[in-house]
Amino acid sequence: MEDFTIKNVSLENNENLEKHRTESFSNSKMAVVRRGAPFKVCLQLGGRPFNPKTDSLKIKVMLGRLFVVMRVTFSKKVSSSKWKAYIAPENVDLQNPSIFITSPASASVGCYRFQLCAFTQNRRKKTCASGKFVLLCNPWCPEDTVFIPFEDQREEYVLNDSGLLFMGTSMNPTSRPWSFDQYESDVLETCLSLLQISPQHQHNRRMDYLKRNNPVYISRVVSAMINSEDDRGVLKGNWSGDFKQGVHPSSWTGSGEILRQWAQTGHSPVKYGQCWVFAAVMCTVMRVLGIPCRIVTNFNSAHDTNDNLVIEEYYTETGQKLNCGKDSIWNFHVWVECWMARSDLGFGLDGWQVLDPTPQERSGGVFCCGPAPVKAIKNRGFELLYDVPFVYAEVNADVHSIVLSEGRMVSLAKDTERVGSFICTKAVGFSRMQNITGDYKNIKSPTATLRxxxxxxxxxxxxxxxxxxxxxxxxxxxxxxxxxxxxxxxxxxxxxxxxxxxxxxxxxxxxxxxxxxxxxxxxxxxxxxxxxxxxxxxxxxxxxxxxxxxxxxxxxxxxxxxxxxxxxxxxxxxxxxxxxIASPQLTIQIADEDSIIKNKKHAATVTFTNPYSHPVSGVLTVAGAGLIQSKVHFRMHPLRPGGRMQQEVIFNPRMAGTKMLQAGLSLKSINSTIRGFKMVFVNRA
The missing domain is CATH 2.60.40.10 (Immunoglobulins)
Structure with missing residues (x-):
């Protein structure tokens, strides 16, 4: 009888995607799985069937030059700390066997290669086959350091590909829709290349691969790589007001176009970003890598340059605020929180960690910030890693308002509540904000929580x-x-x-x-x-x-x-x-919105009413990850005061689930973009 050979090996199967909650990555060129859980490799053998008594299979798994070799067994008993490969004994097809590979819950994140080799009784290698897979963190696995115990939070902070960013002021927050785009074409591959481009990987590839098992390390690498201050990072910051060499930060509506542009230009920084753009792109990368992540806005955020926890503001005697002093207060500042265990810091500091990719100060010689445990910020754990004092000042500094007359101070007012007066994030499962101020600081009075x-x-x-x-x-x-x-x-x-x-x-x-x-x-x-x-x-x-x-x-x-x-x-x-001053809103309406089906065309109507005292014109842009292949643009002719515009938009959903359709109207005569969004639920069929 003809000896057996491996004709084909396949990782592309629906079972892996569904069990690993990676089905939305189905357009990736590689299989995408999560660590600490078994995934299936399907074999197709030629010649005689596999004989467990005389034949053996070995799998070599490689990440860069690191590798592990394991023998394929018939025992399903696995270890959370070791690689394991087995053929399920209850359902064995010896002509086309299925092998299950389980990685440790602490395996490094990255793009792996594997080689499957078959041996006969005399241990002579007969044939080999190879393949690739992407291994991500696993918030569904209790042994993984990014495990988050509630399914609705995993849905929100890992799988959700759209969200809201909060801006404006503490007394009048406004929401801005954002598309994280983690399932869009080439975004997964770009996020993985971000790790490869990092200085840590270029300096010592072996050590970088080894450390990628730790979300603390990964998050610091990503935080530094989102900005381009000291590496080949994704975004160039610009707060000058002159954006002629690039794109105004307010023009971005999603992370996908930024990440793709960065990749397509040979990793040249994309121009331009400000805090909410840095944070939103980092949120995309972390969710792609499997680390739960959410965007946080700190209203009245202090930048204390001299570490005295006091921000000085100066006014003239006629009420004009002066631009002097190195300290500053941003009306809002946006960063991210990532969920992870912090065994490096001892007991009680697991959970949400602040990470800030906006370049403000160096941390360990690099423009990054965090991960700083939110619990440590609240409890003044200044001796802990990383950057707890800096974030503490952002939410707790005092404000001294000083009136000057002929260079002399004639009035001083102190405010201990203004900085960090309101800290919020998007609520789980709803398009509204959640007040998390009490996570960062001790609320002094009941009224402070009832903003x-x-x-x-x-x-x-x-x-x-x-x-x-x-x-x-x-x-x-x-x-x-x-x-x-x-x-x-x-x-x-x-x-x-x-x-x-x-x-x-x-x-x-x-x-x-x-x-x-x-x-x-x-x-x-x-x-x-x-x-x-x-x-x-x-x-x-x-x-x-x-x-x-x-x-x-x-x-x-x-x-x-x-x-x-x-x-x-x-x-x-x-x-x-x-x-x-609150902008007017675009409204989006969809006929028969309860019966939207994947791969079927539907129509939405975008409406705008001009509230201004003069005619306005501009360009309407509509986008929606999983709904519209690319942005569509419509020119709006001059609209008289009180006039109403309606524009029909056709979309064809490519993905099932809840998606965001968003629209932005950039006005010519006013430096403003009018926005609106609608959440759309797409049925499978």
Whole structure:
């Protein structure tokens, strides 16, 4: 009888994809499996059947130059710390046997090669076959250090390919849709190449492969490789306002186009990114690698350059905020959290870890940040790895607001609650925010946890913005959340706290502000004087008209300040507020949205109503991972004030499950992009 040979070996089967929760990677050129769980290799033999008594099979698994050789057995007993290969004894087809390979739950992440060799009784090698597979972390495996115990969280933080980023201000957060695109063409391969391009791999490939078993190590490599400050990283940061050499950071809608551009240009940095773009791309890479990841926004995020946990802000005596000092407060800053065990730090620090790929400070000589345990940040574990003091300052620094007159300080106000006032992430399974401020810091009062999303005149808001002096108290509150097309109405409350009459000069100043910079141009100011009777309280009602602020709608903000000056004592009091003006929304409607089927065309209608006082025109862009192959663009002709635009969009879903259809309207006359999104559930058939 003709001796047996291995004619074919295959890893491409639906069983592996389904059991390893990697079916959405089905367009990858390689099989994608998760560590710590068995995957099936199908053999097709030629000649006589395999004889377990006289024949044997061995498998050599290779990652770079590292390898392990294992004999194929008939025992299903496996070890969580060793590679194992077996033929299931209860269902043996000796002509076309199926081999199950199990990797350790601590195996290194990467693209593996394997070689299967057959031996006859005299141990003479008869034939060999080879293949490749991608091994990822496994949040479903209790022995894996990235194991997260709840299925809804695994669905959200590993499998979900879309999400929301939160921006704006703490009192008026806005959401921005983002497509993580981890299942789009070539994204998996690009994320793996990111590890190969890293300086750690180029410097010592063997050591890099060995360390890739640890999500702490992987996350630091990825954090550094998302920015391009000291390596061939993915994104070039730009906060200058000049984006002519690349793409405005606000124009990006997903990670896939960024990662593909980086790969297609020979790993040249993509221009440009800012904090939310860095974080969103890192979230994609971590989810691809199997490490649970979510995006976090810290509102009023401090950058404390001198480590004194104090941020100084300076104003003129007429309320204009000055651009001086090295410390800064960003209205919002976006980073990621990854879920992992931290056996390197001892007991009690497992769980969410802060990682920040935005280049701000060096960590271990490299522009990266984390993983810093959230529990350590809350409990001031400054001696722990990595970067706990830096993140602690971002959420806990005090703010000193100083009024200068002829270079001399004439007023000082201290605020211990503004920094890190609201920290949030997307809720599991819902398109809304989840308040996680209490994970990072001890909440001082119940009102601090009840930050309203419908009113800015809450007691907490008013009290926090009250500025006291010996004789006068001042507070500044918005009457309601500012909305594009409507006046911004606000109230200055002035209280005479003494039993003597006072004459007060009142200076009000409103400036344009980017989220990460001090304010620049003044868009509104007023100067006047009022008389206060003993113990009198007066309210000054003011407004900023749409024609004054329309260029600020979108990502920019407004810094509003009032400075009071007692004409008799020359004492000054400052109250300030920073706010964003909510953009109008695009609405997306889908007919028969409950019966959307994979591989069948459907129609969506995007609607926009112009709230501005002048005609607007622009370009509408619609995208949706798994729904639309590539972005589609529509030119919008001038639309009169109050006018309505409707655009039909055809989409053909390629993937089942919940997907995001998103639209953005870039306006020509206003530096703003109007956005909208709709979650779409696609049935298999």
């Amino acid at each position: 309203s999303t419908t009113s800015t005149s809450s007691e907490d808001s008013t009290l926090r913005r009250a500025r006291l002096s010996k004789g006068v108290a001042a507070s500044l509150t918005l009457d309601k959340y500012p909305v594009a097309g409507e006046p911004v109405c606000f109230t200055v409350k002035i209280t005479n706290m003494q039993r003597v009459a006072k004459t007060m000069k009142v200076h009000i100043n409103a400036q344009v502000k980017e989220y990460n910079h001090s304010p620049t141009n003044t868009l509104m100011e007023s100067h006047g004087a009022i008389q206060l009777a003993p113990m009198e309280v007066k309210l000054i009602h003011q407004q900023i008209l749409p024609v004054q602020y329309e260029d600020v709608v979108g990502d920019d903000l407004i810094n509003l300040a009032v400075v009071l000056q007692d004409t008799s004592t020359q004492e000054r009091v400052l109250a300030a507020e920073e706010f964003n």
